[in-house]
Amino acid sequence: MDTLIKTIAKNGAFRAYVVDATETVRAAQEAHQTLASSTVALGRTLIANLMLAANQKGDSKITLKVIGDSSFGHIISVANTQGQVKGYIQNAGVDIKKTATGEVLVGPFMGNGFFIVITDYGMGNPYTSTTPLISGEIGEDFAYYLTESEQTPSAVGLNVLLDEHDRVKVAGGFMLQVLPGAKEADIARFEKRIQEMPAISSLLQSEDHIEALLTAIYGDDAYSRLSEEPIAFHCDCSRERFLNALASLPNQDLQEMADQDKGAEIVCQFCQKEYRFTDHDLEELINEKS
Numbered sequence: 155m156d157t158l159i160k161t162i163a164k165n166g167a168f169r170a171y172v173v174d175a176t177e178t179v180r181a182a183q184e185a186h187q188t189l190a191s192s193t194v195a196l197g198r199t200l201i202a203n204l205m206l207a208a209n210q211k212g213d214s215k216i217t218l219k220v221i222g223d224s225s226f227g228h229i230i231s232v233a234n235t236q237g238q239v240k241g242y243i244q245n246a247g248v249d250i251k252k253t254a255t256g257e258v259l260v261g262p263f264m265g266n267g268f269f270i271v272i273t274d275y276g277m278g279n280p281y282t283s284t285t286p287l288i289s290g291e292i293g294e295d296f297a298y299y300l301t302e303s304e305q306t307p308s309a310v311g312l313n314v315l316l317d318e319h320d321r322v323k324v325a326g327g328f329m330l331q332v333l334p335g336a337k338e339a340d341i342a343r344f345e346k347r348i349q350e351m352p353a354i355s356s357l358l359q360s361e362d363h364i365e366a367l368l369t370a371i372y373g374d375d376a377y378s379r380l381s382e383e384p385i386a387f388h389c390d391c392s393r394e395r396f397l398n399a400l401a402s403l404p405n406q407d408l409q410e411m412a413d414q415d416k417g418a419e420i421v422c423q424f425c426q427k428e429y430r431f432t433d434h435d436l437e438e439l440i441n442e443k444s
């Protein structure tokens with residue numbers, strides 16, 4: 155099962171979240187049948203979203219929109235504080251690799267755009283915060299968002315590695331944040347360690363990638379594990395929810411669907427699940443409304 159592990163340096167200078175999201179991104183790939191670049195872009199967005207949600211207390215919902223103006227179109231994901239995430243990418247069919255190395259490309263096909271975070275505490279007035287995309291690689295854009303928007307110096311590494319059939323092999327990453335009590339010397343030591351850190355893709359390929367990430371982050375610094383929480387790709391859509399959505403349409407439209415289309419078919423954009431409503435269902439809905 156996928157997990158998100160929260161850790162803190164013993165001296166209180168830093169904290170880090172380390173995530174294994176392999177099954178989560180695999181489930182997203184299966185739901186949306188994404189090709190290589192789209193899988194990696196969507197997967198990175200889901201991982202960033204899970205980290206943002208883990209940063210919240212209570213029962214809140216975080217929407218992350220990575221909106222570029224190039225091939226991918228919009229990437230939209232929603233995570234809650236129970237470790238569940240759902241999401242989709244507008245163009246699931248982007249598949250571009252470097253000829254020489256086979257490396258899956260993401261940034262060049264994101265284009266210019268925005269990293270938008272909407273925090274909903276469930277009490278109305280969701281809070282929106284936006285920063286520009288700086289590379290389109292999502293990890294860097296996320297770190298920039300945390301540093302600029304939340305005023306917390308942060309380092310982020312996240313990635314999705316694919317096997318020879320472009321299926322998800324491993325997905326995960328880390329988010330490291332400086333805490334208010336950090337001293338100059340602490341910051342300098344961690345900055346150096348981050349700079350010298352092996353590439354996130356090679357850390358993720360380690361046999362125990364959670365341990366590899368923690369070692370790369372903390373080195374010889376003592377740290378404690380605060381918690382380990384399950385995470386998963388999970389969509390909260392239901393027949394009832396879509397029926398409520400249909401109920402908000404004018405009766406005339408519902409009648410047209412019943413007469414001409416003999417019903418309605420709705421596909422959840424977050425998980426691709428199909429819901430069918432017969433002409434009988436629609437007529438019942440019209441009768442209930444009037």
Ligand SMILES: [Zn+2]
Pocket residue numbers: 389390391422423424425426427
């Ligand atoms: Zn759904």
